[in-house]
Amino acid sequence: MPNPSINPDAVKENALSLAAALGIELEHAAELLKAHVMVTYDASDPSAAFMAAETRALLGRTLQHVDDPASPAVSVELVIGDALPQSTGTTLWLSVDSHTAVIARERRPGATETRLHPALLFVAACYAAAAVVREVIGDGMPLPRREQIVLNLEALGITEAVAKRTIDLGHAYLAGAGAIGTAFLWVMRWFAVRGSLDIVDFDWVKSRNLNRQLWYGPADIMHRKAERLAALAQDSFPELFLKPRVAQLQDLQDKQSDPQWLRRLIVAVDSRAARRTLQSELPGEVFDASTTDIREIIVHTNRQPTSLACMGCIYPRNAQEDTRGRSIAAALGVTVDDIRRGIIDQAAARLIIARYPERNLAEESLIGEAYDSLFKSLCAQAALRSADQQQVFAPFAFVSALAGALLAIETVRRAGGETVSHNYWRVSPWEPFDIRLQRRIPASAACEICADPVIRQVATQVWGART
Secondary structure, three states: OOOOOHHHHHHHHHHHHHHHHHOHHHHHHHEEEEEEEEEEEEEOOOOHHHHHHHHHHHHHHHOOOEEEOOOEEEEEEEEEOOOOOOOOOOOEEEEEOOOOOEEEEEEEOOOOOOOOOHHHHHHHHHHHHHHHHHHHOOOOOOOOOOEEEEEEHHHHHHHHHHOOOOOEEEEEEEOOHHHHHHHHHHHHHHOOEEEEEEEEEEOOHHHHHHOOOOOOOOOOOOHHHHHHHHHHHHHHHOEEEEEEEEEOHHHHOHHOOOOOOEEEEOOOOOOOHHHHHHHHOOOOOEEEEEEEEOOEEEEEEOOOOEEEHHHHHHOOOOOEEEEEEEEHHHHOOEEEEEEHHHOHHHHHHHHHHOOOOOOOOOOHHHHEEHHHHHHHHHOOOOOOOOOOOOOOOOOOOOHHHHHHHHHHHHHHHHHOOOOOOEEEEEEEEOOOOOOOHOOOOEEEOOOOOOOOOOHHHHHHHHHHHOO
16 A cells, blocks of 8 residues: 655655665666565564554655555565564564564574563664665665674663663753654653753755654644754653754854853764864764765764864765865855855855746745755756766665664763763664774864864863863
8 A cells, every 4th residue: 555654755765865875767766665565563562563663664754655454565574573474575574582683584483572672672673674675675785685684782782770760961952853863852752861952953844854854744844843843752751841943053142151052962963064063162072873875874972071083083074075065066056165054044045046946946945954955855856957966865764763763872871871982883774783893983183173272172171170
């Protein structure tokens, strides 16, 4: 049956992402994503029911047909827990025990019912959705096809003590209410959290966002992301006050009046340059997650003063970024300096509208949008007038959702007082996560922030006496 949760714009976004990843024609990618899949689970197992609901929701933002009940068209069926397949499609099995989740092509004997923390079950659901999509795509995916994926959920550090602890965020800021930011709050609601969280985003919900930005639906289109996310999520946080801030974080007046400005910053923006800009505000503690199209997730943290890497070290300016910035500027009819500022202001909006009069672009909808986001949108509409159109498209829902989940888990552990030695972790949504890839990266001598002795001195003066 058609999936009502995904609209034509979101469908096209997914097809563009897949076409770019596989190097295939858009029409072929769109056909692949029309596959019928289904999720079957043991209704007597609460964990299986929970994972089924989350997996279906993620698949529903990626594929056009998530069937219930079974139909002859089902090509892949995910069976969770102690249930039997209901279709004739290829079967993938998902089972969990007290510390492990396994996604396999053969049924796993001896799996037991468990009541793992919802955050861990959600991580398993993200990987399950990826496995289903991987099976749908078939041999065209440039990744090895595994007989099974084993996830060591215990390694994520959500012990019983952490799960029961009340996490005091104090006064924190969430920069970005898009795919990662929404997933972050989607997962944080399963922990006991108190304090206040300012949700900072200048952008509007667009129809093309619905393929991967959790919480938002059709009724939220052309409303401010910060306002909608705060309104939609608030009831899930009885002790955490969510305050929408329709602005760029660096423009907030708080830094003029609050001596503890940016004591804790959660970063979910969508560009390298934006992360460097946020780091230059000298936040006391940073929790950050990012995605590299559909392939990879990076989770990073830093706490000032420190000799370890900041976001400027992790996301340095590089030649590819500069080339892309020039390409976007030329395509949109603005300057490279405009691109470096990150989001579109009124003057830039008018230049873009003048360059593309046939697109009927509205000034109010452009102001506050990230240049990267608009570039991707116009690429999708084949509207760009540029000789150099290097296109990087947004990841699938389960990729951003996994990034948001890992960001939430890192925040809960560290804000809750856990000692965690690494400050950097690379994770693939297509392969089992590996804690051997967790690293402790020092500050870079080439970092435009860490290499500046004045900045380091100020950070020490501001945050050196922290408790």
